[in-house]
Amino acid sequence: MPRELLLQVTPEIAANELLLKDHLSKQIKVSPKEIQHVSILKRSIDARQKAIKINLKVVIYLQGESFQETKIELPIYKDVSLAQEVIVVGAGPAGLFAALQLIELGLKPIVIERGKDVRGRRRDLKAINVDHLVNEDSNYCFGEGGAGTYSDGKLYTRSKKRGDVTRILELLVAFGASEDILVEAHPHIGTNKLPKIIEDIRNKIIEFGGQVLFDTRVIDILVKNNEVEGIVTQNGDKILANKLILATGHSARDIFELLDKKKIFIEAKPFALGVRAEHSQQLIDSIQYSCDYRGEHLPPAPYSIVKQVNGRGMYSFCMCPGGVIAPCATSPGEVVTNGWSPSKRDQVTANSGIVIELKLEDFKPFAKFGALAGMEFQKSIEQKAWHLAGETQKVPAQRMVDFTQNKVSADIPKTSYVPGTTSVEMGQVFPGFLSQILREGFKEFGKSMRGYLTNEAILHAPESRTSSPVRIPRDPMTYEHLQIKGLYPCGEGAGYAGGIISAAIDGEKCALMIAETLK
Numbered sequence: 001m002p003r004e005l006l007l008q009v010t011p012e013i014a015a016n017e018l019l020l021k022d023h024l025s026k027q028i029k030v031s032p033k034e035i036q037h038v039s040i041l042k043r044s045i046d047a048r049q050k051a052i053k054i055n056l057k058v059v060i061y062l063q064g065e066s067f068q069e070t071k072i073e074l075p076i077y078k079d080v081s082l083a084q085e086v087i088v089v090g091a092g093p094a095g096l097f098a099a100l101q102l103i104e105l106g107l108k109p110i111v112i113e114r115g116k117d118v119r120g121r122r123r124d125l126k127a128i129n130v131d132h133l134v135n136e137d138s139n140y141c142f143g144e145g146g147a148g149t150y151s152d153g154k155l156y157t158r159s160k161k162r163g164d165v166t167r168i169l170e171l172l173v174a175f176g177a178s179e180d181i182l183v184e185a186h187p188h189i190g191t192n193k194l195p196k197i198i199e200d201i202r203n204k205i206i207e208f209g210g211q212v213l214f215d216t217r218v219i220d221i222l223v224k225n226n227e228v229e230g231i232v233t234q235n236g237d238k239i240l241a242n243k244l245i246l247a248t249g250h251s252a253r254d255i256f257e258l259l260d261k262k263k264i265f266i267e268a269k270p271f272a273l274g275v276r277a278e279h280s281q282q283l284i285d286s287i288q289y290s291c292d293y294r295g296e297h298l299p300p301a302p303y304s305i306v307k308q309v310n311g312r313g314m315y316s317f318c319m320c321p322g323g324v325i326a327p328c329a330t331s332p333g334e335v336v337t338n339g340w341s342p343s344k345r346d347q348v349t350a351n352s353g354i355v356i357e358l359k360l361e362d363f364k365p366f367a368k369f370g371a372l373a374g375m376e377f378q379k380s381i382e383q384k385a386w387h388l389a390g391e392t393q394k395v396p397a398q399r400m401v402d403f404t405q406n407k408v409s410a411d412i413p414k415t416s417y418v419p420g421t422t423s424v425e426m427g428q429v430f431p432g433f434l435s436q437i438l439r440e441g442f443k444e445f446g447k448s449m450r451g452y453l454t455n456e457a458i459l460h461a462p463e464s465r466t467s468s469p470v471r472i473p474r475d476p477m478t479y480e481h482l483q484i485k486g487l488y489p490c491g492e493g494a495g496y497a498g499g500i501i502s503a504a505i506d507g508e509k510c511a512l513m514i515a516e517t518l519k
Helices: 011-015 017-028 093-104 120-131 165-174 194-207 253-261 281-289 360-388 400-404 432-448 500-518
Strands: 003-009 035-046 053-062 085-089 108-112 211-213 218-224 227-233 238-240 244-246 272-280 306-309 312-320 324-327 337-340 349-357 395-399 421-423 458-463 487-489
Touching: 003 011, 003 017, 011 017, 011 053, 017 035, 017 053, 085 093, 085 227, 093 108, 093 165, 093 194, 093 244, 093 500, 120 324, 165 500, 194 211, 218 253, 227 244, 244 500, 253 360, 272 281, 272 312, 272 337, 272 432, 281 349, 306 432, 312 337, 312 432, 324 349, 337 349, 337 458, 349 432, 349 458, 360 395, 360 458, 395 400, 400 432, 400 458, 487 500
Parallel strands: 085 108, 085 244, 108 211, 244 487, 395 421
Antiparallel strands: 003 053, 035 053, 218 227, 227 238, 272 349, 272 458, 306 312, 312 349, 324 337, 395 458
């Protein structure tokens, strides 16, 4: 009978199949030749001691024991071209996985995406990076695949209680992701590999009778007697259906404004805001692995750190080992940063958002905007950063130690942020209480991670799109909006998810709820 084992091994043994078999043979007291196959179920790194270990959960099959390679396949989809239609606004993880689930349930999704397809987006990303031109409909946040497509593809989630994480990971594998994501403690696909996966998901939706409309922005939601009737696009076209999944992402400010204008109930939601810090990856490796040289069998080291500073949580967010910082503005006249890594995480720098939790009371200066107060607070900081950086997509930047000492940096070395940097005292970007918390927080970070607080680290501001500044309330049992029948707020933009996996799960759940009401 196959044996399941938990063990710790060196990185060299974990990376070599023959060495691993030899090690396991000693553990279970058999000859290595008797081991037919070893399946790795889980893998994680334990770097708490100087001698780094790899934690493995494995299943060992001896000669004669039944073993067969299992191929992960897609669910059986049927043609839904003539089925009841459901509008899905947004082709990010929530919208795409909602569409797949609708097809599986025998319903026809009509996916409405304001941005371009995954290939067309590349030209607009180049325009931001090179020409400092922001396309309001096609950028790092908007377009096929949403914010995740060109911003990393990290799949770690704490949302295991919300739904079946394994199902989402297996669907991604079936669409072309590496099976490693089923094993790693912190799975990651990579910005270079995600576009093809997203493209294949879209083709599957179309193949089985769904529709996907690009360059199609929703300018109105048709409502009669508090029930959804359809949407209106920027061309004046009406698309009618009485079920609508609203999965527009955390940056769809025009949708928030539309809902507010139509008096469709929304509410301000706290989020987190701060800077994106960039170090050399070699430095982070030396801190995390306690070594001068990482070696070939260890991945570039991540880090995660949380502190309480002046009664506020300050923490690392969306940490990107071996990655780069990207310009993520969604409108002209603002500067926004985010980070991503390619699949190999082989860039020379590491970056992470370092953010502070905000409270609703912080939005009081914008109280006149009601439910949009947090959004206006967010906009004000992004617009201030744009002005301070010379009204381009250059980003306000400062050396880390200089920031803690309120000192403008004499020079800023070249960073991974392609549009460039402008030396600015960061205290000008943020309200005074946030600047003070950041300054004190970085000193605390330096005490926990020796070497982290260095003037070789460069801060880029702001990191402001951590989550939606608005929540669109829904019934926790039916997922339907509290006021509008047939409207299903979904994913990050509605305030119910915080990453690719949780958004995908939320999309599937909305689709399931719709199918349940139609039975």
